[in-house]
Amino acid sequence: MTGPIEIRASHPGWDNQWVTLDFGHYPAGEPYVKDVPYGADRGFDLLVRTADIGVLNEALMFVDAMKWRHGDIPVELHLPHFPGARQDRLNADGDLLFTAKSVANMINQRGFRVVYVVDPHSEVLTALVDNVRVVTALDCLVSCTDAQIKGRWAGIIAPDGGAEKRALQVATYLNIPLYQAWKNRDVATGKIAGFGCQEIPPSDKPYLVVDDLCDGGGTFMGLAGVVADGVTLDLYVSHGLFTKGIETLALAFSEIYTTDSIVLVPADAVCIEVARHLKEIQR
Template sequence: MTISFKAYVQGRGTFSNVAEPFQFPGGEWHLRNIHTYPNSRVTWIADVRGADPNDLVKAALLATHAQYRMQPFVLMLPYLPAARADRGTPKGAAAYAWLANSLGAQKIIAVDGHSEAGVKPYNNVIELDATALIDRALMGRRYDAVIAPDKGALPRASAIAAHLGCPAVRAEKERDFATGRITGMRMLGATPKDWRYLVVDDICDGGGTFVGLAQMLNLPKDQLDLWVTHGIFSGKSGQLHDHYGRIYTTDSHPGAYTGAVRPFSIVPTFPIMFNAMRNGLSK
């Protein structure tokens, strides 16, 4: 299951598996065995992983329960579905945001949204950046520089580089403008051959960009690692193991566990989202 139901009971802590989703023969979702906490201040939490719209329906059921009891409801959505579809029409980022917003959550908590345009449609959103997670993944491993694989990745790569105390450099994709296909990559800054690098981006789907970058750099695996906040790891992404010594991600998407890549480290997102929830609700 890619959704979990939790309850934060003030003074008692957080309880898991506080409701059980089930499906009627007609296809409708419902909840049963909902826990009760008499005479307590409760915040109900739907903690979603990935982009299955069925999970938003299940979350909506918990939201209606919270509304009935006049208690807060929080939607934890670390991976914002269709955040890459943040332009043109139909705009997938907006469509999923409308669904999420309809739940009436006091807070929607996301992690490392793909772009400002992908996050903007959400109401009451708290967006957490990857710097809050990366130390747990790296476990003290040092890097000489952080690489952004393209212009869009540069802000998050620069933030992580500043956090790690090293420079950031950027790669650029070369395209055939007649077909739109990527024909190669080049670095826009110096990349000494004896340095160790961490490539940083928000999402890895099929992994082609990262494979192309590694082939262009032509470094031994022990000098090149990869951090992606959201690991979908579809298709031929398993080839990344041929080029990167360590691949780090979070548990924001089920692909971290079921995809073609076997990450060196999978960082749990719930702890930082929980802290953000408590801080956000107290304001």
């Protein structure tokens, strides 16, 4: 089974295939690595596919050890899902952590030549991470053939204001309309009180909801509940965490598309494989 951390030697002339980097753990939990691919001592790319900051930290420890052994060798970090990306500000109350900046600092300390990320939650991340290159939601969808995506949907739906920019990029590329949905919040509590959406005309084609991430799926189920009967919905998210499973979502959405930014992709989702090809598909 493929693990969450993979490595490939980057020096020209070596075998540049991705292979799993096997981490073991001592009884008390400390990680260890005993084998690396031939040629990695000249430079390597590291692919980390996880939502677990602890797993990312183990990968960074490996980078430290390789640089201490072999000097300042060139290393690229391919981090399709950026753990903590949603915690992208200092809040006046509530959650005290600015996790996106903490993780960015951990990464910046290693001096990566390039850091590839897929469809980060907000543009804050691009300002926090050194040498970052962003693979957009559109890049991921375009990695499919035009025959697979052009003419497939009647329109694109942004589920809230934060998703509007990425959804607009997809709608513009496909030359189809963009529709805006929104969340209504209780001003006193800050909790979501309901959902709304522009009127969506009936069509014999589905509409594609586009967003960066699905955690529990509440936003998407709320949106599906306010769309008129007879409108078929598909869902695309760059990062399918699906922490409450995918079964309920699959009842509301005809097709659910996600990438392999996380190692485990549910069988009911259509997986767009991009993680091992970020350098090639980034436009």
